[in-house]
Amino acid sequence: MMKEREQKGLPRYGRRFLFLGLGFVLVFLGSFLLGRYAVSMSTTLRILSTWLLEKLSFGALRMEGSWTELEAAVVLNIRLPRILCAALVGAALSAAGASYQGMFRNPMVSPDLMGASTGAGFGASLAILLGFSYFGIMVTAFCFGLGAVLLAWLVSRFSRLNATLALVLAGVMISSLFSACTSFVKLVADTQEQLPAITYWLMGSLSSVKGEDTAFAAIPILLGLIPLLLLRWRMNLLTVSEAEARSMGLNTGRLRLAVILCATLVTAASVAVSGMIGWVGLVIPHFCRMLFGYDYRRLVPASVLMGGAFLMLVDDIARVITTSELPLGILTSFVGAPVFLYLIVQGGAEREH
C-alpha cells in the first residue's frame, strides 16, 4: 500500500513542478522579446549566454559577438535587470505571503500585514519629499520597511496577549500609523513634482529599474528566501496551535522570529525596489495550495516559481499595454481581485459537498 502511494503521489507533484519550472523559463525568455526595439530570440540567447559565461569565469573568458552594441545594451542593461527584478519581487512577495499565512493561521493574510509595505511606502514618500535620488529612495524605503516591522515586533513583546494576536494587532496599528504619515507627506509635498512622483511610486512600477537597483534588492531577497526555503518543512508546525507545536519539540518563538525576519527582509526589499504591489502575496500562495497541497515543503518552492513567473507576466503586460506604462499595483489588482472573487465562490461550493 505504501509503495503504491509513493509511486502515485510523488511523481504527480513532480510533474507539476516540472511544468511550473518550464513555464517560469518560458515566461523569463519570452519577456525579452517584448519592447519597442526588436531583438530576436537567438540573438538574445547568445547575448545572455555569453554574458553569463563571462560572469562565471570572472572575465577570463571573452567572446566576440555577432550582435550590435545597441542590441547588447537593450538586452543586458534594460531588459535583463527589469525581468530579473520582476522575478525576484514576485518570488519574494509570494513566499513571504505563504509564510505569513501559515504563521498567522489565516489564508487571507498578505505579506504587508506587519507593516513592511506601509513602512517602506512612508520611507519612499519621505525620500521623494527630501529630493533623494532613485537609489536613495530605495534605501530609505527598505530601512523604513524593516523599522516598521521591528517596531510592531517590539510592541508585541511587551504585550501580555497571545503572541500571534499581539503581532497582528501591533502590525495593523503600526501600519495605519505609517499610512497616516504617508498621507501627511503627500499633504505637504509640492503638487507639481513631488506629489505625482509619490503617488506613482506608491502604485508600484518596475519601469525605472536598473542593474544596480536589481543587485541592491537581490541581496536581501536572496538572504530572506534561502532560509525560508531551508525551513520550509518546519514552517508546517507554525500552522498548529502554539501548545501543540511546543509539545512536539519546536522552539516556536525562535522559528517565528526567523520567519518574520526573512519575510520582512524580502517584503521590504521588494517594496523598496518596485513600490506597492498588492495581491501577489495573497493570491499566488492560494493557487499553489490548490496545485501542490498544504505542505510547506512544496508550497514555498512552488510560490517562489509561480510568483516569479506571474509578476514577470504582469510586468510584460504593463510594458506593452500602453505607451505610458501602467503601474503594476493597478494591474495586479485588476487580475487579482476577480481571481480572488472566483476563489471565494469556488470555496463556498466546495464546502457544500
Place this chain on the structure above:
Amino acid sequence: MSIEARNLFFSYGGADVLKDLSFFAEAGELVAVLGPNGVGKSTFFGCLLGFLHPRTGEVLAEGKPIRGMSPRELASLIAYIPQYAPQTFNYTVLDLVTMGMTNQIPIFSSPKPEHRRRAMEALESLGIAHLADRGSGSISGGERQLALLARALVQDARVLIMDEPTANLDYGNSFRVMQRVQELGARGYTVIFSTHEPNQAFRYATRVLALLDGGVLADGPPDTALTEELLRRLYGVGVAVRSAEVEGESFRLSIPYEKGGKPQ
C-alpha cells in the same frame, strides 16, 4: 515511563491556582483527571508539559526534573494531544502525523521515506491506515483524534497528556477513541486525560485524580475513589453511583440525581 508532580504551587500573578498538588503515575496507568470547570486542570497540564513553570515544586519525568530541558528533549518524553478543534489548513493525515517527528528531523531538512513509513505504522497500529491520504479537515472528529494520537506515538514519548480527548465527539466516536486510548495503556504508555464525564473514568481509567480548589481531593482506583459523596463535592450536584452488569462484566455508572428534584 513515570511522571511525577511534587508539591506544585502555581499562580498567574494573583491567588494560587494550584495549591500543593502532588501526583505520581507509572507506565501502563490510565489516569482520568476530574474536576469542575476552572479548577486548574489546564494549568496542571501546562505544568506537566513544561509550558508553565510552577512557583514552587517540580515536575519529574522518569525521575528527572523537566525544568531546564530543551523543547526537543521534553518532546521525546511527554506528548500532548489537544482537544478537537477546527483547523485552517487541510493537511493530509499522513503529513499531520509526520509532523510528530519534528524532534527527530534536523532543522533544515524534511521527512525522509523512513519517517513516512513510521507514520504509516503508527496509523496502522490505530487502525486508520486507510485515511493516510485524506485531508485531516475532511475526516470525522473521532478519526482526527486518532490521527493526533498517531502523531503523538511517532513522537516516541511514553507519557501522553490528553486534553479532553472526547470533547465534541459523538457517542460512537468517543467510544472508539477511548478504546484505542485504553489499548495504549496496555502497551505500556502512561496516559493522563482530563474529562468532564465520571462515567468515562469508571469505564476506562485505572486511576482517578479528582481536583478541587487547586488541590487533590481524591487519588485512587475509580471504583473506590469516585464515591457519591466525592462527586457531589466536586460538581455541587447530587450523584448516584450504581453498578450494572453486561454479559457477566460489572460496570459502575454515575447518574446526576437530586432527591425530590424535578426538572424546572
